[in-house]
Amino acid sequence: MSLDHQERTKSEAVLAHPLLYEATTSDVLVDFNGQDDPYRSINWPFRKKAITTILYGLTTCWITFASAIYSAGMLPIAHEFGVSKEVSTLGISLLVFGLGLGPLLWAPLSEIYGRKTVTILPYFIAGIFSFGTATAKDIQTLMITRFFSGFFGSSSVAITGGAMADIWRPEHRGVAIVVYSVTLVGGPCLGPIIGGAFVSNSSLGWRWTEYLTGILMVVQSVLDFLILDESYAPALLVRKARRLRLEGKNWALHAKHEEWDVSISEMSQKYLIRPFQILNTPIGLFMSIYGSFVYGCFPIEFQEKRGWGHVTGGLPFVALLVGIFAAALANVYNNRYYFRKLRENDGKPVPEARLPPMMVGGVAFTGDLFIFACQSLTPRYDLLCHTD
Template sequence: MVKDGADPYLVHWEENEQANPKNWSTLYKCFITFQLGMVALAASLGSSIISPAEAAIGKYTGVGREVSVLCVSLYIIGFAVGPLCWAPMSELLGRRISIIPAMVCLSLFSIGTATSKNIQSVLLTRFFGGIFGSAPVSNVSAALGDIWDPKVRGTAVTFYAVAVVGGPTLGPLIGSALLVNPHLGWRWTEYIEAIWAFTITTLLLFFLPETYGPVLLKKKAQRLRKETGDQAYWHPQENIEVSPKTIITKQLSRPIIMLTTEPMVTCIALYASFVYGLLYLTLEVFPIVFEEQRGWSPVVGSLPFLGLFVGVCAAVFINLANQKRYARLLDEAHGKPVPEGRCPPMAIGGVLFAIGLFWFGWTANKHIHWISPVLAAVFIGAGFNVIFQQCINFLVDTYQLYAASAVSANTFLRSFLAAAFPLVASPMFHNLGVGPAMSILGGIATAAIPVPFIFMKYGLALRKKSKFAPVDDD
C-alpha cells in the first residue's frame, strides 16, 4: 500500500513481509544471535588469551616486560582502528561482507603470531589480528538491532555482551593452562585462537544471513526490476556513490565525525572507555596480586578471573530486570526507542563498579584471605558489564541505521584506553602499591557515578542536537 505522496516505485517492506529481518521467527533470530555472540567471543578471546604468555614470549625473543606487554596492547589498538573501516563497510555493503572475510584474516594472523620467530613479527601479526578481529565487535550489536525490535533487543544484547566480555575474562585462564603444558607452550595460545575463529567463521559462512535492511531492500529492488521488466523500481541504497573519494570522505570518516560532533556518542564513549580500560588493566594487575604477592602458580593465579566472569554473568539479571520497565516506556512512546530508559541499570552498574575497585584495592594484601579480592572482582565484572551493555543499547536505540558507526566510534576511543592501561599497570601498581593505585581508579569511578543521571535528565536535549539521529517529537 502506497502512502499519500510516496513514490510508488520506492521499494520498502510490506506489512508482515517475511524477507524483513524484523519478521523472522524468534527461533531463527535466536540462532543468528548465537552465531553473532560466538564470533564476538572468538575475537575478544584473542585479546587476552596470550596475556599469560608475555614472559615466555619475552624470554624467547629477548625483550623485557615493557615490550612483551605490547602483545595485548597492540591487539587492542587494532580494535580501535579496525571499526573505522568495518562499521561503514557494513552500512554500505552489509553485515556479512564486513564480518566473515575479516574473521578469516584474524585466523590467518593468529597462525602468523604462533609461527613467529622474533618480537617484530609477533607484534605486527597481533596488531593486524586486532584490526580484523574488531569487525564483529563493532558490527554485531548493529546486526542485533537489524533483527530485534527495541522492546526485546535489550535481552539479545545482554547475552551477546556476555560473549564479548567473557572473552577477555576467560582468556587468561585458558592461556595459562596451555602455557604450563610442556607439550604445548605459548604458541598454542594463538593456535587455539585460530582454530576457534576458523570454526565459528565456517558456521557463519553457511548459516549467517544478511540482516541489514537497506542492503536487502536494494536486492529486492534489483529483483523486482528483473522479474517485472520495469526499471522504475529503486531504493536509496543504490544511489550511494562507491568511489575511493566518497568511501574516505563519507564512509570511513563517519565514526570519527560522530565521535567529535555527536554529543551523545562523545558522552557515552568517554564513560564506556574508562570502565573498558579497567577491564584490561586486570590482565596485568591480577598476576601482580595473586602470583607475585601471594606466590600462586600461573594456572591457580588465573582462577580469580572466574570471579570477573561470574560478575559478568550476574549482570545479565540486572539488565533483564529493566526489560519490563523499558517495554512500558516503549509502549508509552508509541513504539519509538527510548534511550534514556537504559540509564537506571547503568547507574546501578556505576555504583557496583566503584565498590568493587575500592574493595579489591584494600583487600588484595596477601595477609587477607583470597576470597575477599575475588568477591570484589565479582562486583567489578558485574558493574562493568551492566555499563557496557546499556551503553551499547543506548547507542543502537539512538542511531539505528547508523548504529554500527556509532558503536565503532565508541569502540575507537575505549580501545585506545584499554591498550594504554596495561602499559601503565605494572609501574603504577608496583610503585604506588595495589591499595593506593586502585583507590585512585576507584575515585574516578565514584566521580563518574552521576553520569547516567545526567543522561536521564539531558539525554533528550543532547539527542535533539544530533545530525545522524534527529528526534521525532510527534
C-alpha cells in the same frame, strides 16, 4: 580547437542520453511488501533471531578471547625471543589498538555492502593472522600479526550492534544486547584460564594458545558463512531488486540504496569525526573513562605477588565471569521496567530507563575496588576478587 577540448566534447557525447536528467519514478523503486513482510529481518522468526544473536556473540567472543589468552604466554615469549616482559606486552597492546582502529573501516563498509560479508571475510583473515602469530620466528613477526589479527577481527565488534538493531525491535533489543555482552566480556575472562593451562603444559606451550585462537576463529567464520543471513535492510532490498531485474527483464527496477553516491566526506563525517564529537559530550566522555577504568582493573597481581601458578593465577577471572552473569540477569529483569516506560512513551526509546542496574553496579564497583585494594596490600583472603 585544442586536443583537451576535443577529448572533453567526445566524452560528453558518449555519456549523453535523452533520459539522462529524467527523475526516477517511484514505481520502479523496490521496497518491502509492507511492515509485515517476512523478508524484512526484523520479522524473522524468534528462533532465527536467537541463533543469529548467538553466532554474532560467539564471533566477537573469540577475538576478545584472543586479546586475553596471549597474556598467559607473555613470559615464555619474552624468554624465547630474548626481549623484556614490557616488550612482550605489546602483543596485547597492538591487538587492542587494531580492535580500535578497524571499526573505522568496517562500520562504513557494512552500510554499503551489508553486515554478513563485511563481518565474515575480515574475521577469517584475522584467524589466518593468528596462525601467523603461532608460527612466528621473531618478535617483529609476532607483533605485526597480532596487530592485523585485531584490525581484521574487529569487524565483528564494529558490526554486531548494527546487526542486533536490524533484527530486534526496541522492546526486545535490551535482552539481545545482554546476551551479546556476556559473550563479549566472557572472552577475556576465559582467555587467561585456558591460556594458563596451555602454557603450563610443556607439550603445548604459548604457541598453542595462538593455534587455538586461529582454529576457533576459522571454524566460527565457516559457521557464520553457512548459517548467518544478511540482515541489513538496504542490502536486502538491493538483492531483491537484482533478482527482480533478472526475472522480469525490467532493468529500471532498483533499490533506493543503489541511488546512493558514496561520498568520502560524508563517510568521514559520520565515522571519523562524529566519534570525537560524541566524546566531547559529558555522557560520552565519562562513560568512556568509566569503561577504560573497569577494564584496566583486572586482577593481574595474583601470579606476581601471591605466587600462584599459570592456571590458578587465572582463576580469579571466574569470579569476574560470575559477576557478569549476575549483571546480565539484573539487566534482563530491568528490561520489564524499560518495556513499561517504552509503552508509556508511545513506543519511543527511553534510554535513561536502562540506567538503574548500571547505577547500582557503579556504586558496588567502587566499593569492590576499595576492598580489593586492601586485600592486595595484606593478602589474607585469596577468594576475594572482582564480582561486579
